[in-house]
Structures are given as structure tokens and as C-alpha cells.
Amino acid sequence: MKKKILITSFDLAIGGVERSLIGLLNQIDYAKYDVDLLLFKHEGEFLSNIPDGPNLLPEEPSYTTFRKSIQQIVKEGFYPIAISRVIAKYSGVLHGKVKKVEEPGYLSIQYGWELTTRHLPKLNKEYDVAIGFLWPHHFIGEKVKAKKKIGWIHTDYSNIYVNKKIEKKMWRKIDDIVVVSEECSQTFLDVFPDFKEKTTVIENILSPDFVREQAKADIPKEISNLPGKTILVTVGRLTHAKGLDEAIRACKKLIDEGFDIQWYVVGYGPLENELRNLIMKLGIEKQFILLGKKINPYPYIAACDIYVQPSRYEGKAVTIREAQVLGKPVVITNFPTAKSQAENGFDALITECGQNGIARGIAKMIVDDEFRGQIVSNVLTKDYGNENEINKIYGLINN
Structure with missing residues (x-):
């Protein structure tokens, strides 16, 4: 029997992470794995590059809110998400100012997911493995039922500032952490040494x-x-x-x-x-x-x-x-x-x-x-x- 795999990401707009996801989707053996692809938004220039193998799940309106303005979210009637986003925005800004963070964007994203995930519906289907390809991984951690959960890291933790408490809480719900290089792995483990045993280096797949x-x-x-x-x-x-x-x-x-x-x-x-x-x-x-x-x-x-x-x-x-x-x-x-x-x-x-x-x-x-x-x-x-x-x-x- 084929294993049921879920792969999630935000969209397929032009970017290195998105190209890497297309590279992964092109390499999977679909004779052995039954793959659902969940994109929070069905948009992006790389949508046409999705191969025939994965099943693209229908778009869920509440999942699309994360890169929309608060005004747009209110207009669409997602009031609890809009209120949470307002709180998250000011929490991230305040935290960034107190710590004098040069680039507080990661804090805003963290607070956004931490406060709004509770208002998102869960997926009904159960999977053998759920893969979150784009950080953060609150969604697969809290809204997906799977025997194993895998979260990808594509960035260098020595150059970003995150709320460690929120980050630890998120990673504890993930079974395996995949990092795209040895150096990225080291910078992540310098910040979160407790997760060494479940961290693996897997490079972005590239076909010359x-x-x-x-x-x-x-x-x-x-x-x-x-x-x-x-x-x-x-x-x-x-x-x-x-x-x-x-x-x-x-x-x-x-x-x-x-x-x-x-x-x-x-x-x-x-x-x-x-x-x-x-x-x-x-x-x-x-x-x-x-x-x-x-x-x-x-x-x-x-x-x-x-x-x-x-x-x-x-x-x-x-x-x-x-x-x-x-x-x-x-x-x-x-x-x-x-x-x-x-x-x-x-x-x-x-x-x-x-x-x-x-x-x-x-x-x-x-x-x-x-x-x-x-x-x-x-x-x-x-x-x-x-x-x-x-x-x-x-x-x-x-x-």
C-alpha cells in the first residue's frame, strides 16, 4: 500500500524555496507514494511547473489570509484572524524595538502564526507523513493529523532574530527537522541544541x-x-x-x-x-x-x-x-x-x-x-x- 504524504507550502511565486519545492516534486517516485500538495494560495509563476504526480488540494479561503492586508481580511469576514493579526503585528514590532532587532520580519511572522493558527480549520484526512516545506510549521504541527511530521529550514539562524519560546514550542511538535546545508544546521543547533537528534541535512535538489x-x-x-x-x-x-x-x-x-x-x-x-x-x-x-x-x-x-x-x-x-x-x-x-x-x-x-x-x-x-x-x-x-x-x-x- 502506498504511503500517504502531505507537502505544504504557501504558494509558488518566484523564489529559491519555490524552485526547490518544484525540484523535490519532480524527483518523487509517485508509483510508491501518494502525495497531496497543499498550497495556501493557488498563485505564483511556478504553478504551471507542478508535475503530474502530486494531487493539488483545493484552496481553503482562511489559509490564504497570511499575506493579505488586515483590511482585506476584515473585508472577507475573517474577523478573529484579523484581530489576531493586529495583535501579532504590534507584538512583533514591540518585541523588535525592545531587542533592537535590525530585521523584525521573522518576529512578525512568528507572532502571526502563533496567534492565528487556532482560527484555522484542521485537515480531515490522515497522513503517514506531513512535510512543511516553508517555515514556520505551526500548520502541520497543529492542524494536520500524521504519524510523522517533517519541517524544512532554508535560512541561516545566525542572521535572524526569533522568539525562542514560540520557536521551541513549534519545533517540539515536529518529528524530523531538515536543514538545507551543514552550515545552516550548525547555526540552527547553536540556538536550539536540544533538537540535534532530530536534525538532518538534505540539500535542495537540483537537476543540471x-x-x-x-x-x-x-x-x-x-x-x-x-x-x-x-x-x-x-x-x-x-x-x-x-x-x-x-x-x-x-x-x-x-x-x-x-x-x-x-x-x-x-x-x-x-x-x-x-x-x-x-x-x-x-x-x-x-x-x-x-x-x-x-x-x-x-x-x-x-x-x-x-x-x-x-x-x-x-x-x-x-x-x-x-x-x-x-x-x-x-x-x-x-x-x-x-x-x-x-x-x-x-x-x-x-x-x-x-x-x-x-x-x-x-x-x-x-x-x-x-x-x-x-x-x-x-x-x-x-x-x-x-x-x-x-x-x-x-x-x-x-x-
């Missing part, structure tokens, strides 16, 4: 054949590769974590030093206006270009001379591996988990965080032809495929 196929699917018309000009590309959400403000300043620094560069950013997010204002302030509108959402980012990566990841922190940046699969020289900042992404001097250049480090790293990659050529040679000969990671997931499911 899929990446290469998608890279040939389109030609990015926005990018004109003129002689002598160096094309830089970054893919990521426009958030504090991705360090794009530092990238903009690094771009200005390189231009002032005489480098002929054009830097394209594929992605969207809450800091778009702030970043556009900084680009205008520095007068580099023609050199630093925000392209917005792209369903398929791979042709843009394929079109670049150098791929740059200027992040302040990452869990496991799928885009770095994708750029390497496409044979690109990669410059990444030395965020805490960087060494899980690449080997400095072999298949990437790991440079200091901040505008000066980013600028120096890019400059070296541009001017040192021999170094850049060796990086490209190395990434072209290395096998970045890790489809066998699915066997670790099967191990957790069947144990």
Missing part, C-alpha cells in the same frame, strides 16, 4: 539537465552584450538579506574606477522603491538595472559574464549552484554559510561582505583572465547534480 534546458528556452532581449562591456547578473528577492543596496554602491565604485559594466538584477520584493531611489541618487540608472520578475531566470544567468551573489546571509542559495551549472564565474560574499556554496578559488571567488569587498571581488574576476578562466574550467568539469538527495527524504519517510 533541467537548468541547461531552461537556459536555452529564451533570449533575454534586455541584455545587450557590447564589445568590452562586462555583464553582471544577480537573481534574488529585493530584500535586506540579499545585500542589493551594497551591490548598487559597489557598482558605482567600479564605474568610478573605470570599469565598463552593466549589472542586471532579476527579482522583485519589498525594497524595490528604496533600491531604485539609491540607483537614481548615485546616477547609475543605465548601469544597474532592476528587471523585475522573470518566470525563467536561467537565460539571464546564461547571458552574463559574471554571476554575483552579494548577500548578507543565505540558507542555501540555489541560484549560485545554477550559475555554476551554466559554467559561469561566480563572485559571492562571505556570508556565514558561503563555504557550503562554493570552494573559494576553485569554483567561485568568495569576497568580503559590503560594497568594498563586492567591488574588489568583481574587479579581480574581470581583470585576472587566467583566474577567471580556471574558475570556468572547474565549474564545467564538476558535477553539481544531487538528485540522489531524494533517497535521504525517503529514509525519513520510511523510518
Whole structure:
């Protein structure tokens, strides 16, 4: 008899976690497992990439409220959820101010789920295994009946601030914790050492054949590769974590030093206006270009001379591996988990965080032809495929 599996996430908007989920769904053996996919919202550019195997469950209106405004929630008649969201919002803001937290967004999300989960309906169906693919995991912990519950971590706990009491309470209801890299595992266990025995590292599943196929699917018309000009590309959400403000300043620094560069950013997010204002302030509108959402980012990566990841922190940046699969020289900042992404001097250049480090790293990659050529040679000969990671997931499911 097939095991009944539930996989939950929020939606399939463009993002690294969502691409990783599609990678997982494409690797599951549906002859052996009966999989229900629960998306809180049936939206996102990757919806059409769901393979034939999983059964997409109908959308439940109350589950869709988490990324809606409080005003919209009231309009739709979910009054207890709206009241809880108001309390959660001010609780998160107050906690963040008291602790002087630089990025209080994780606190707001925590309080939101902690206070509103009680108002959500439970799923009627019972499962052998429930997998929460996107943090936090209050939903599978409290609203799903399953013999085993597995929660994924995609971020670096050394760079986020969470309410430890709420977090511990949530993780105690999860049987297995999956972390996407050794470094992410260590930063999580530094904060919550009690959960060591149930923590496992399973990398995001990446198919090199899929990446290469998608890279040939389109030609990015926005990018004109003129002689002598160096094309830089970054893919990521426009958030504090991705360090794009530092990238903009690094771009200005390189231009002032005489480098002929054009830097394209594929992605969207809450800091778009702030970043556009900084680009205008520095007068580099023609050199630093925000392209917005792209369903398929791979042709843009394929079109670049150098791929740059200027992040302040990452869990496991799928885009770095994708750029390497496409044979690109990669410059990444030395965020805490960087060494899980690449080997400095072999298949990437790991440079200091901040505008000066980013600028120096890019400059070296541009001017040192021999170094850049060796990086490209190395990434072209290395096998970045890790489809066998699915066997670790099967191990957790069947144990």
C-alpha cells in the first residue's frame, strides 16, 4: 500500500524555496507514494511547473489570509484572524524595538502564526507523513493529523532574530527537522541544541539537465552584450538579506574606477522603491538595472559574464549552484554559510561582505583572465547534480 504524504507550502511565486519545492516534486517516485500538495494560495509563476504526480488540494479561503492586508481580511469576514493579526503585528514590532532587532520580519511572522493558527480549520484526512516545506510549521504541527511530521529550514539562524519560546514550542511538535546545508544546521543547533537528534541535512535538489534546458528556452532581449562591456547578473528577492543596496554602491565604485559594466538584477520584493531611489541618487540608472520578475531566470544567468551573489546571509542559495551549472564565474560574499556554496578559488571567488569587498571581488574576476578562466574550467568539469538527495527524504519517510 502506498504511503500517504502531505507537502505544504504557501504558494509558488518566484523564489529559491519555490524552485526547490518544484525540484523535490519532480524527483518523487509517485508509483510508491501518494502525495497531496497543499498550497495556501493557488498563485505564483511556478504553478504551471507542478508535475503530474502530486494531487493539488483545493484552496481553503482562511489559509490564504497570511499575506493579505488586515483590511482585506476584515473585508472577507475573517474577523478573529484579523484581530489576531493586529495583535501579532504590534507584538512583533514591540518585541523588535525592545531587542533592537535590525530585521523584525521573522518576529512578525512568528507572532502571526502563533496567534492565528487556532482560527484555522484542521485537515480531515490522515497522513503517514506531513512535510512543511516553508517555515514556520505551526500548520502541520497543529492542524494536520500524521504519524510523522517533517519541517524544512532554508535560512541561516545566525542572521535572524526569533522568539525562542514560540520557536521551541513549534519545533517540539515536529518529528524530523531538515536543514538545507551543514552550515545552516550548525547555526540552527547553536540556538536550539536540544533538537540535534532530530536534525538532518538534505540539500535542495537540483537537476543540471533541467537548468541547461531552461537556459536555452529564451533570449533575454534586455541584455545587450557590447564589445568590452562586462555583464553582471544577480537573481534574488529585493530584500535586506540579499545585500542589493551594497551591490548598487559597489557598482558605482567600479564605474568610478573605470570599469565598463552593466549589472542586471532579476527579482522583485519589498525594497524595490528604496533600491531604485539609491540607483537614481548615485546616477547609475543605465548601469544597474532592476528587471523585475522573470518566470525563467536561467537565460539571464546564461547571458552574463559574471554571476554575483552579494548577500548578507543565505540558507542555501540555489541560484549560485545554477550559475555554476551554466559554467559561469561566480563572485559571492562571505556570508556565514558561503563555504557550503562554493570552494573559494576553485569554483567561485568568495569576497568580503559590503560594497568594498563586492567591488574588489568583481574587479579581480574581470581583470585576472587566467583566474577567471580556471574558475570556468572547474565549474564545467564538476558535477553539481544531487538528485540522489531524494533517497535521504525517503529514509525519513520510511523510518
